[in-house]
Amino acid sequence: MNKKIELKRVELNNLKKELDTIKQLPYGGIPLAVEAKRVEKKYKQLEKELQDYEQTNDA
Numbered sequence: 001m002n003k004k005i006e007l008k009r010v011e012l013n014n015l016k017k018e019l020d021t022i023k024q025l026p027y028g029g030i031p032l033a034v035e036a037k038r039v040e041k042k043y044k045q046l047e048k049e050l051q052d053y054e055q056t057n058d059a
Contacts, residue, residue, distance in 0.1 A: 002057070004053060005050065005053050005054065005057065008046060008049060008050045008053065009050065011046060012043065012046045012047065012050060015039055015042055015043045015046065016043065018039055019036065019039045019040060019043060022035060022036045022039060023036065
């Protein structure tokens with residue numbers, strides 16, 4: 001179970017870096033805005049999953 005949590009944390013960190021990179025780029029076109037929304041959605045979902053795993057692990 002700890003391995004699963006660690007993998008989620010790594011994926012979360014990678015998404016955060018990707019989101020930061022997207023935000024630094026000038027929004028020259030729609031595809032970039034769509035990509036940013038996709039990454040934000042995945043990031044929030046992953047945060048929720050990670051919290052659920054940690055709560056399950058603590059119990």
